[in-house]
Amino acid sequence: MERILLIDGENLKGKIKSVFHEADKKRPIWHAYDFLGLFNKILSGMRMDKKVFYFARVTEHTESKEKSKQLIEEQRLLKTRLESQGFEVILSGRVRGYVDEKHKSLIFKEKGVDVRIAVDMVTMACDGTVKEIILGSSDSDLQPAIKEVRNRGISCIYLGFEAQPNKGMTFTTNKTILIRNSELFEFDRTLV
DSSP: OEEEEEEEHHHHHHHHHHHHHHTTOOOOOGGGSOHHHHHHHHTTTOOOSEEEEEEEEEOOOTTOHHHHHHHHHHHHHHHHHHHHTTOEEEEEEEEEEEEETTTTEEEEEEESHHHHHHHHHHHHHHHTOEEEEEEEOOOGGGHHHHHHHHHTTOEEEEEEESSSOOHHHHHHSSEEEEEOHHHHHHTOTTOO
16 A cells, blocks of 8 residues: 655645745746655655656647647646656646636636546545545645545545635634645756
């Protein structure tokens, strides 16, 4: 039985971006960011049998071909970087573009990643292949899956952020580990 780290990639990037914005720092270049170093520090002393990042697949949007191509290339570079650091990368769901009528702008939204993470969590618990899940996501939609996993005797740790931890996730999981803002800055290799 394994200890597995499951990370909602866009959720994590969004939280990091928010912390950098609050500190008036430019957001990291994702394919240069040292995610392995960050998780090794935060989870020091905890052996990970498997580390998985989940992202929605980016596809070309007809109203914004250039932006779509840029996002596709950024995702490809990040996926390659993460795999070279020993992470498994699962592309599930889609990033969809839609026009925000109120602001007259094109917005990209991710759909389907939380469902895939939930299905994987419950499947692993039912198959008996996991003893502990460390969940790097602040998405409250995962709470029913967490409850089911825990009902099956599997420990679940919420990996959140000191800036705006999700209280529902803290309540639902066995334990909470919060990432400090200073730790996020420490592993931005574009600042070095």
